[in-house]
Amino acid sequence: MAAQAYRSPPQAPPKFTATPKSLVEDTKRLIAKSRGLQDKLAADLNEGNATFKNVLVPMAHDENTMALESNIIGFYQAVSTDQGLRDASTEAEKLLDEFSIESAMREDIFKLVDAALKKGEKLDPESQRLLEKEHKSYIRNGLGLPAGPKRDRFKEIKMRLSQLSIIFQKNLNEETGGIWFTPEELDGVPEDIVSNLKKGEGENAGKVWLTFKYPDLFPTLKYAKNADVRKKVFINNENKCNQNVPLFREAIILRDEAARLLGYPNHAAFRIEDKMAKTPETVDEFLGDLRTRLTAGGKSEIDNLKSLKKEDLKNRGLDKAYDGNYYLWDHRFYDRLLVEQQYSLDHQKIAEYFPLQTTIRGMLQIFEEIFGLVFVELTGKERDAISETGKGSDIVWHEDVQVFSVWDDEGEGGKFSGYLYLDLFPREGKYGHAANFNLQPGFIDENGKRRYPATALVCNFSKPTPKKPSLLKHEEVVTLFHELGHGIHDLVGRTIYSRFHGTNTVRDFVEAPSQMLENWCWTPSQLKSLSRHYSSLSGEYMQAYMESAPAGTEKPSERLPDELIKKLIDTKHVNDALFNLRQLHFGIFDMTVHEPEDHEAVEKLKVSEKYNTLRKEISLIDGPEVLGAPNDWGHGQATFGHLIGGYDAGYYGYLSSQVYSTDMFYTVFKSNPMNAKEGRRYRHTVLERGGSQEEMQTLIDFLGRKPSTEAFYKELGISK
Structure with a gap:
């Protein structure tokens, strides 16, 4: 039980009470407010009196407060069960993107930013970075082109690319394809997967519906003995959109x-x-x-x-x-x-030791220990108490969603850090992969007070059955650590501006903090502490396990046995x-x-x-x-x-980030992954800074030198 001090967050969580109508209306209100500010700046200021304080600061505060709503407005299309809300969210995102392009191509505002940059004022490093980035963004958005046909064409392209991205992702989110198979055709696929598939009627009586969602797709490709079935599933999945x-x-x-x-x-x-x-x-x-x-x-x-x-x-x-x-x-x-x-x-056997909820609790405990955090799950009346409306159901977008208030522990000052949401199971219309979504960024507001972030993990793990809880394959445990790594990056961010908060870094660095935390899933002591055989969770689970096991099966050990841990680690590469x-x-x-x-x-x-x-x-x-x-x-x-969603000419970042993450782990954590002193140094030196300085400088500050590929190639066994 967490201390009472951790049960009264100083900031209410965001509300998820939108309607299709309100999403679009709220979007138009945000755009009108922001456009009004830009118009006022253009009317009141000129190149002679433009400064960082009177141009960039008001725009930064507007960007900060806009993100508190706009991120959530766009989030509905990834998680809502309501088609109307998803459609409205998509429409709202289109309006926001169009306004963003319009703003980025305002020559009158660019002239003020350009004048402010040329003033050469003495600014704090993060503010200087904001000024330089903002200036560069106008040029990269076409204002280096002369006014006329070329600039108009550039804007037209930007608008169309925004539409393409939104439609493309919507098609993926709402993909509902699949194939009817007989249970015999799915021979080899674990029974708890097959038994959960939708049963056919009429002409499909006796068959089951296999979707292309990960909890159906991957086990079928891994376990179906019939190669023609695997081939059919694979090719159809490649053609699903x-x-x-x-x-x-x-x-x-x-x-x-x-x-x-x-x-x-x-x-x-x-x-x-x-x-x-x-x-x-x-x-x-x-x-x-x-x-x-x-x-x-x-x-x-x-x-x-x-x-x-x-x-x-x-x-x-x-x-x-x-x-x-x-x-x-x-x-x-x-x-x-x-x-x-x-x-x-046998990965099915390994999965028995990773029930979803106990794995999450173990994972959070690891992050508490090394980063100095406290996670407090909010349920029932606690949700009512912190909701602005007094209704706990208003602070989540679906009944399955878990909410945590996150705090610094006493050694880190005991202050509030933000909110963490977990949305773990697949459903129709939901984002189909695993990802972290920033719902509200952190920043310093115009009164000098800190605004705390809210961040969500959206995953698609198999649902529990009457006889088993949701069980994670080891690769899914790794996925959970990876995505929560992004979430931690969000939660401990301590930047002045939302522009640089948390995971708002360059794409070829952003994966590094998450990839580094994957290493904890391959460490014997952490695997032991994370694991707990599902049969030990309740008498009912134990009974169901023993009934399904071969005669003479002994009661399983509560923790993952050492020999299984060794075998698992031996398979890493x-x-x-x-x-x-x-x-x-x-x-x-x-x-x-x-x-x-x-x-x-x-x-x-x-x-x-x-x-x-x-x-x-x-x-x-x-x-x-x-x-x-x-x-x-x-x-x-x-x-x-x-x-389509931001990794264009950037997917290499998953591999280049691996270079940085492996270097950080080998250099600092490999000898003692639970070194709390180094964990906190990593938190303050790398995670808190987000994108507020050059990412290479962040790495140099932490490693004490420039990063090297040596550890990465050594880990892969391909050193020269």
Whole structure:
């Protein structure tokens, strides 16, 4: 039980009481207020009297307060069960994006910002960074172009790209595809997955509906013995959002045109200029070097998996089915089988030790210990007490959502940090992956008081059944740590301006803090403390477990046994080359479509063919094309939300961030992951600063030197 001091937050949580009508009205009100401020600045000031204080500060406060509502307005489309709310949220986001483009292209305001910059006033470092970033953003938004046709065309492109992004993501969120299968066709898929699938009626009587949501898709690709079933699921999943195919193509063509209008050779050069990498050449060199180092290992891993596949088919009397190929729909199945056979590790058995709620509690305890935080779950009347309306249901968007108030512990001052929300299970219309959403940023308001953040983890884990709680595969435990890493980054941010709060860093650094925390999922002591066999949670669960277990089964140990922990850790880098080659495929495809030789090249590019041929060349795994299918058999880019949602010419950041995260872990935490002194230093030196200074400087401050690739390559076993 948390101390009473932690039960009265000084700031009410946000409300989730919007209607479709109010979302649009609130959006128009926010836009009118912000436009009014800009009009007033333009009317009252001139280049002679413009300063940071009278131009940038009012705009920063407006940006801060706008974000308190606008983030939530856009959030409804990712989580609401109400189609009307999702549609209104999408419409509102379109209005906000259009206004953002309009604001970024106001020449009258740019002249004031330009004048303020030229004044050369002595400012604190974060304010200086705000001034410089704001100035640069106007130029990057077309104000370096002369007024007239070119600038008008640039604005037109920006507007259309905004629309494409919104429609693309909406299509993904609302995707409802699937396939009817008989239970026999799903032989091998765990019973608790199959029993939870929707049952067919009429012409589909006796069948079950397998969706393309992760809790259905991944277990089927991992466990379905029938290769034709896996193939059907894989190919259909690659084609589940084909209405996005023309949207993606239009986006890359428009991005290239816009970059060339601004004088850049391509979109990648435009995007990477203000990242840590600075130039596409740096990125290409990094990805190319990594590909060279990984390819031999990838070929060796495939040879091993081919042998396993051949042996498996022989053992099942299917010798003639082996054609010497190793297919995309084979990989999750044989990757899993290899781990089970060569390491005697059953991930289903491991999952029994990670019930969702006990894992969350254990994870929060780890973060409490190393970062000096306290997490207090708010339920029942506690929600009523802190809700501005007096109704606890008003502070969540769905009944499944958990809410925590987050505090600094006494050693860190005992002050409030913000709110954390967990939305963990799939439902219709919900965002289909795992992600962290900032709901409200932190900042210093115009009265000098701190405004505290609210942040949400949106995941899609399997739901509990009457006989089992929700159980996490180890890879899902890693996902949970990763996404909460983003959440912690949000919660401990201590910046003046919302612009730099928490995860508002450059894209090729933003994943590093989350990736570093994944290491705690591979540490023996943490795995032990996190784990608890679900049968020990209640008498009912124990009874159900013993009833389903083979005769003579002994009561399982409460904590994950040491031998299972060792086996799990031994598998950390199994088929690691293939895993990273898959990431390289995404990164190199991203760079390829955004780095064409000329504009004609991107207009002529056959995007789906390029996506599939690059995958075969880089990942080394066979697709349907080796069976004679055309090279556009699938349209994976149409399901790739990252490349429309902000990671364009930036997906390499997942790999480059891994360089930084591994360096930080090896240098500071590997010898003692629970070192609270270093954990707090990391919190204050890296996480609190967000994007308020150059990210390279943040790394140098923490490491005491420039980051190195040595630890990253050592971890992958590919050091030269």
